[in-house]
Every structure is written in C-alpha cells, then in structure tokens.
Amino acid sequence: MSSLRRLRSACVALLGTMLLAACVILADRHAPQSLVRITPPAWSRDAVIYQINLRQFTADGTLRAAELELPRLKALGVDILWLMPIHPIGERNRKGTLGSPYAVRDYRAVNPEFGSFEDFKRFVDRAHELGLRVIVDWVANHSAWDNPLVSQHPEWYERDWKGDFHPTSWWDWSDIIEFDYSQQGMRRYMADAMAFWVREAGVDGFRCDVAGYVPLDFWNEVRRELDRIKPVFMLAEAATRDMHYQAFDATYAWGLHSALHEVTRKGASVDALAGHYSEQDNLFPRGSMRMVFTSNHDKNSWEGTEFEVFGDGVAAAIVLTFVGDGIPLIYNGQEAGNTKRLQFFEKDPLVWRDHPHAALFRKLTELKSANSALHNGPWGARMIRTANDSPQRVLSFVRENAENKVLALFNFSSEPQRVRLGETLAQGSYQNAFTAERVTVASDEALEVAPWGYLVLTRQKPGPSNLVVKDKTPP
Numbered sequence: 001m002s003s004l005r006r007l008r009s010a011c012v013a014l015l016g017t018m019l020l021a022a023c024v025i026l027a028d029r030h031a032p033q034s035l036v037r038i039t040p041p042a043w044s045r046d047a048v049i050y051q052i053n054l055r056q057f058t059a060d061g062t063l064r065a066a067e068l069e070l071p072r073l074k075a076l077g078v079d080i081l082w083l084m085p086i087h088p089i090g091e092r093n094r095k096g097t098l099g100s101p102y103a104v105r106d107y108r109a110v111n112p113e114f115g116s117f118e119d120f121k122r123f124v125d126r127a128h129e130l131g132l133r134v135i136v137d138w139v140a141n142h143s144a145w146d147n148p149l150v151s152q153h154p155e156w157y158e159r160d161w162k163g164d165f166h167p168t169s170w171w172d173w174s175d176i177i178e179f180d181y182s183q184q185g186m187r188r189y190m191a192d193a194m195a196f197w198v199r200e201a202g203v204d205g206f207r208c209d210v211a212g213y214v215p216l217d218f219w220n221e222v223r224r225e226l227d228r229i230k231p232v233f234m235l236a237e238a239a240t241r242d243m244h245y246q247a248f249d250a251t252y253a254w255g256l257h258s259a260l261h262e263v264t265r266k267g268a269s270v271d272a273l274a275g276h277y278s279e280q281d282n283l284f285p286r287g288s289m290r291m292v293f294t295s296n297h298d299k300n301s302w303e304g305t306e307f308e309v310f311g312d313g314v315a316a317a318i319v320l321t322f323v324g325d326g327i328p329l330i331y332n333g334q335e336a337g338n339t340k341r342l343q344f345f346e347k348d349p350l351v352w353r354d355h356p357h358a359a360l361f362r363k364l365t366e367l368k369s370a371n372s373a374l375h376n377g378p379w380g381a382r383m384i385r386t387a388n389d390s391p392q393r394v395l396s397f398v399r400e401n402a403e404n405k406v407l408a409l410f411n412f413s414s415e416p417q418r419v420r421l422g423e424t425l426a427q428g429s430y431q432n433a434f435t436a437e438r439v440t441v442a443s444d445e446a447l448e449v450a451p452w453g454y455l456v457l458t459r460q461k462p463g464p465s466n467l468v469v470k471d472k473t474p475p
Contacts, residue, residue, distance in 0.1 A: 037246045038223060038246055038249070040289065040377060043079070043133060046379070047080050047233075048079050048328050048330065049291065049327060049328065049329045049330070050076070050329075050330045051331045051332060052066060054083060055084075055098065055114075055348075056342045057332050061113065061114070061349065063086075063114050063120055067119075070130055070132065074130045076335060076365065078132070079133060080132070080133045080233065082137065084297060085102055085137040085209075086111060087101070089101060089111060089144065090143075090175060093145050093174055096344070096345020096346050097346050098345055099175065100176075100344065101137070102176070103143070103176050104144055104147065106148070107193040120201060124201055124203060133233065134203050135203060135205040136203050136206060137209060138194060138207065138209065140211075141168065142167070142168060142176040143176060144175065144176060144177075149189070150165070153183075153185065153186065153189075156186035157178065158180045187218055191222050195226060198229045198232065199229055204232060204233055205234050205249075212236070212239075212243070216247065220247050223247045233249050234247060234249050234250075235248065235291060236248040237252055241284045250290065253292045253326055256276040256290075256292050256326070259272045261309050263313070263412045264310040264316075264412060269391075269392040270393065270394065271392070287377045287378030288377060289327045289376050290326045291329055292326030293328070294321060297331065297344075306334065312414065312451070315357075315360065315452070316410050316412065316452055318360060319454050320410055323364075323367075323399075326376075327377070328368070333350040333352075336351070337355030337357050367456070367458075372403045373400055373403070373405060373406050383398075384398045386421055386426045388419045388420065388422075394412070394417050396408065396421060403460070404458065404460060405459040405461065407426050407458075408454065410449075410454045414451050416449065416453075417448075418446040418447070418449075419448075420445070421441060421443070428459065430459050431458055
C-alpha cells in the first residue's frame with residue numbers, strides 16, 4: 001500500500017508540475033514581445049542623411065569632383081551620404097540621352113560617367129576620414145535590358161503572359177525588366193553583389209530602391225549577412241512596419257511630405273499632420289526611424305522643388321523634419337535654395353550659390369546633435385501633441401527625456417498667431433533655439449508666432465550629460 005501511495009503522490013506532484021508549466025507557458029504567450037531583431041548602428045543616433053545625385057551635384061558630375069565637396073558637407077553637419085546608383089546604365093531602351101541610373105547594367109562596376117572603382121573607393125575613404133558614412137542606392141527589383149545576366153541567366157527574370165521579359169507592372173519603366181525572386185541562384189547573386197561593395201569598397205549600407213517590391217525574406221537574410229561583415233545602415237524605399245523587424249533601420253515617411261503639402265498649399269488644417277504622427281506612434285514599432293524630407297530626387301524632378309510644393313511654408317516644413325520625429329534628409333542643392341527641377345535623364349548641373357537655407361540647415365543639424373530629445377529612433381524622445389487655442393493653424397508638441405526638453409510651435413497660416421498653451425506639460429522656462437532669448441511659457445500668457453513661422457524652445461535639465469556634439473570642422 002505504501003508503494004501505491006508513493007506512486008499516487010508522485011503522479012499528483014508530476015501533474016501539479018505540468019499544470020504549473022502549462023500556466024507559465026500560457027502566461028508567456030501573452031507577455032509583451034518585440035518583433036524587432038536588429039539594432040541600428042550607433043553612429044545613426046543623431047544622423048542626418050544627405051542625398052547626392054552625382055550627375056547633377058557638380059559641373060563635372062564625377063566622383064573626384066564630388067570628393068572635393070566633402071569638407072563642405074561635413075561643415076553642413078550631415079552624417080550619412082546617400083549616393084544615387086553608381087553603376088553603369090543600360091543602353092537598350094534607354095530613356096533620354098544618358099538614361100536612368102536605376103537601369104543597372106552591371107552590379108559590380110562603376111558608371112564611367114562618374115569615374116572608376118578606384119575613384120569610388122577613394123571617395124569612400126575620404127568620407128570616412130571626415131567622419132562621414134556612405135550608403136549607395138541599390139536596385140534589387142530589376143535590371144537594364146542589356147545587363148549580361150539577361151543572356152547568362154534568363155531564368156532569373158520574370159516573363160509576361162506571352163513568355164517575354166517585362167518591366168515592372170503598371171509603371172512606365174520601359175528601360176528595365178523584372179527579376180524573379182523565386183530563383184535561389186538569382187537571390188544568391190544579388191546578396192553577394194551587395195556584400196562585395198561592403199567588403200571591397202567599405203560602404204556603410206544601402207538605400208534600397210522600391211524595397212517593398214522585393215520579397216521581405218530576401219532582405220532579412222541580406223541584413224544578417226551584411227551585419228556579419230560590419231554594422232550597416234539600411235534604408236528602404238517603402239513605408240511598411242514589417243520592414244523594420246529584421247531588415248531595415250529606416251523607411252520612407254511619404255505621409256508627412258503629403259500632409260505638409262496639404263497644409264501649406266491647399267489650406268488644410270494642421271490635423272492633416274496628425275495622420276502621419278498617429279501612424280508613427282501607433283502602427284510602427286517603438287523607436288522606428290522614418291526618413292522625413294522636404295525634397296528628394298523623385299519629388300524634385302517629377303513633382304517640383306520644395307518651394308513649389310510648400311510655398312511660403314517651406315522653412316517651417318524644413319524645421320519640422322528636424323525637430324519632429326524622424327531621421328531627416330537633405331537633397332543636394334537644398335542648402336543652395338535650388339529652384340529648378342533637375343532633369344532626370346540628362347546632364348543638368350546644380351547652380352551653387354549662397355542662400356539662407358544653408359545657415360538654417362547648419363543650425364538644425366547642430367541642434368539635433370546637441371539635444372538628445374531630438375535624436376533618431378530609439379535614442380530620441382516621443383512627440384507629445386500639446387493643446388493650444390489655435391488648433392487649426394498651429395501645431396504644438398513637446399519632446400522630453402531625462403536630459404532635454406523641447407517645445408515646438410509651427411504656424412501653418414499666412415496670419416500671425418497669438419497662442420496660449422493650457423497644458424502644464426508645456427509650461428516653464430525655455431531658451432529660443434534660434435535666438436537664445438529666454439522665454440517663459442505660462443497658461444495666462446500668449447506666444448507670438450509669425451506667419452508661416454515657428455518657435456523651437458529648449459531646456460537643458462540639471463545634472464551631468466554624456467552628450468558629445470558632433471564636430472563639424474573638417475580636419
């Protein structure tokens with residue numbers, strides 16, 4: 001009987017253990033988990049991206065000529081240089097005289113229009129000497145019609161209903177044809193080509209063209225392979241949250257650009273901006289980087305310059321991209337106040353000149369670096385919208401962490417606004433980030449905001465800070 005009781009006790013104990021384990025498992029199933037499996041490189045913490053359209057960036061349009069501009073870009077305060085595709089361009093079905101750089105004829109070579117591989121390596125090395133990082137535009141979705149892969153591996157390309165190669169569906173991209181990502185050999189080739197530029201030329205990552213048109217599992221594996229070489233920064237031309245889980249550090253914030261256009265040019269209230277910021281706050285993983293911009297190569301060439309798109313609100317739009325949540329982009333020529341749509345398939349060099357926007361960008365890059373609340377992604381503080389008594393015209397918000405506090409107001413109207421902020425979160429003593437004037441914010445006092453103007457007020461909290469402000473003086 002004693003043996004039977006011992007067996008019964010052991011069974012009860014085992015059952016209890018199994019029930020406890022099952023409860024733990026069930027509890028764990030509902031525990032909060034992050035799907036993000038990548039860590040952005042530390043050097044992207046307060047980074048500003050600068051896009052270089054090599055063909056138009058200098059009169060020569062070469063890498064050697066662009067290299068001479070690197071000290072100026074360092075002084076501007078940018079950190080990551082994004083070069084549009086550097087590869088040879090296809091000749092078959094070419095658009096215009098020089099063709100689109102997104103019609104790639106050879107993934108392991110440099111377009112002779114820009115120089116040689118040695119010129120490119122020298123450009124990257126000089127950028128690194130100055131503390132700048134370099135990412136290159138990567139076109140994984142399609143190639144030129146006369147890329148040698150077409151004849152060497154025709155099975156790597158998609159076919160239409162007639163059995164012919166075809167461009168991307170629904171777009172007028174007649175100078176390219178689509179890859180077939182069901183082909184494992186094609187995937188291996190593309191991954192190896194990307195690794196080649198990291199290993200052999202020292203690039204620090206990629207901006208991936210139409211990244212959402214390429215299967216996500218390909219990008220996930222590529223990121224793992226590249227990170228084994230060195231930490232890379234990956235920017236997706238896409239706007240979906242799943243890109244952030246295992247592949248990309250940043251995606252495009254097209255929604256903010258569109259909302260700013262609605263507010264500055266079409267009379268929409270500032271509530272139009274709420275959609276983007278709500279999406280960022282509630283849809284994307286916490287700490288995701290979204291690239292914010294007032295211009296880029298697509299917007300400039302096909303929709304208009306920032307002056308056309310935002311009118312009198314252009315300066316306020318620029319400031320918002322630096323002070324609000326997001327990793328900001330400067331497109332080449334913006335610091336010179338470029339007012340022309342750059343031709344896409346022809347030589348159309350920028351006209352460089354002194355312009356107030358250069359000083360504005362320098363101030364904004366300095367502010368972003370010095371104020372930890374404005375840092376990118378996981379390092380920065382969340383935006384908290386604060387109520388004001390001109391809610392249709394004035395956007396106001398706070399970003400605050402243990403070291404810094406920022407209160408920002410933007411008047412997106414042609415009339416001056418006297419604004420009162422009732423919430424205690426906004427109240428206190430600040431310094432105007434642009435004038436160094438002391439400003440007190442109280443519920444019974446109004447703040448003056450000029451037409452299409454902005455106030456950026458900052459407060460340094462007491463206590464030690466580990467911030468290191470970027471040195472913008474070239475060696």
